Amino acid sequence: MQVKEVIDNPIFTEVFTTQHGAIYQSDSEGCWYIDFAGKLARFDYRCLLKLKKAINNIDIEQKLMDAQSPDMEIIFICACDDTYVLTLTQIIHFKELLQGTFVMLELNHIIYNRLYRMAC
Amino acid sequence: MKDIIRIKSLLSTEIEEVLNQQIKKEAQSASVYLAMASWCDRNGFDNSADYFFKQSEEERTHQLKFFKYVLDMGGTAISPEVTNVKIEYNSFREIFEDALDQEISVTESIKAIATRCYKEQDYVTLEFLNWFFKEQREEEYKARRALELFETIGEEGTGRWEIDRHIPKIHYGSEA
Numbered sequence: 001m002q003v004k005e006v007i008d009n010p011i012f013t014e015v016f017t018t019q020h021g022a023i024y025q026s027d028s029e030g031c032w033y034i035d036f037a038g039k040l041a042r043f044d045y046r047c048l049l050k051l052k053k054a055i056n057n058i059d060i061e062q063k064l065m066d067a068q069s070p071d072m073e074i075i076f077i078c079a080c081d082d083t084y085v086l087t088l089t090q091i092i093h094f095k096e097l098l099q100g101t102f103v104m105l106e107l108n109h110i111i112y113n114r115l116y117r118m119a120c
Numbered sequence: 121m122k123d124i125i126r127i128k129s130l131l132s133t134e135i136e137e138v139l140n141q142q143i144k145k146e147a148q149s150a151s152v153y154l155a156m157a158s159w160c161d162r163n164g165f166d167n168s169a170d171y172f173f174k175q176s177e178e179e180r181t182h183q184l185k186f187f188k189y190v191l192d193m194g195g196t197a198i199s200p201e202v203t204n205v206k207i208e209y210n211s212f213r214e215i216f217e218d219a220l221d222q223e224i225s226v227t228e229s230i231k232a233i234a235t236r237c238y239k240e241q242d243y244v245t246l247e248f249l250n251w252f253f254k255e256q257r258e259e260e261y262k263a264r265r266a267l268e269l270f271e272t273i274g275e276e277g278t279g280r281w282e283i284d285r286h287i288p289k290i291h292y293g294s295e296a
Contacts, residue, residue, distance in 0.1 A: 025121055025122070025124065027121065027124075030127070045125060045128040045129070046196065105124075105125055109123050
């Protein structure tokens with residue numbers, strides 16, 4: 001699926017966007033589409049959580065300080081269709097994108113609770 | 121926009137993570153008790169060996185309770201890796217000291233999960249934890265009583281044999 005097709009499709013909602021990428025939610029499919037590093041990848045609930053964990057677990061500072069460490073990281077998530085090969089700068093951008101997304105999802109959860117789920 | 125994360129799981133990622141840590145802790149406890157049972161059996165303390173075999177089974181039951189709860193709530197339960205289990209102990213008494221330490225550590229860990237649940241207003245998990253608090257009352261009581269036998273009976277002469285004879289009689293009868 002092309003990026004433009006997703007963005008123009010009314011059933012996709014933009015969750016969070018930065019200069020370097022964007023994450024959209026598909027309510028009908030119950031998943032997210034990540035537009036980052038030149039590709040559009042589909043992530044379901046479990047895969048998105050695994051991706052967040054994988055990105056957060058990368059010790060960027062240690063990689064920057066270590067001269068032996070390659071300036072690249074392969075992010076492979078078990079049982080997910082996509083793999084990322086990212087530079088450290090891209091990892092920082094990806095981290096920012098995911099953090100923003102989860103803040104928005106949490107905010108959406110709070111709004112949902114307040115509007116539809118609480119008796120008072 | 122639908123609240124997909126909440127639809128898929130009742131647990132927040134943080135609570136899921138601490139519950140998985142607890143699963144590991146319970147698995148570790150089960151293995152440690154098994155090691156204690158092994159030591160007691162090798163050193164002729166048959167009743168204590170049986171006591172620790174039972175304790176190990178109980179810890180395994182606790183582990184599975186946490187494991188199934190995480191799955192039931194839509195989370196990912198992780199089967200833990202258990203390493204660094206002690207094989208040798210310096211004395212019969214040291215085993216019971218370690219057993220009490222372990223139970224205290226489990227209680228404190230569950231208390232920390234409860235604190236987290238209060239913070240996140242996760243009353244469902246809090247209610248689930250209540251069973252464990254009651255269970256820990258019994259576990260700590262039994263471990264403390266066992267250790268007290270060393271004071272009341274004494275280890276001299278046939279003391280250790282007498283202590284081993286009394287271990288199966290430790291029973292927590294409080295219904296409170």
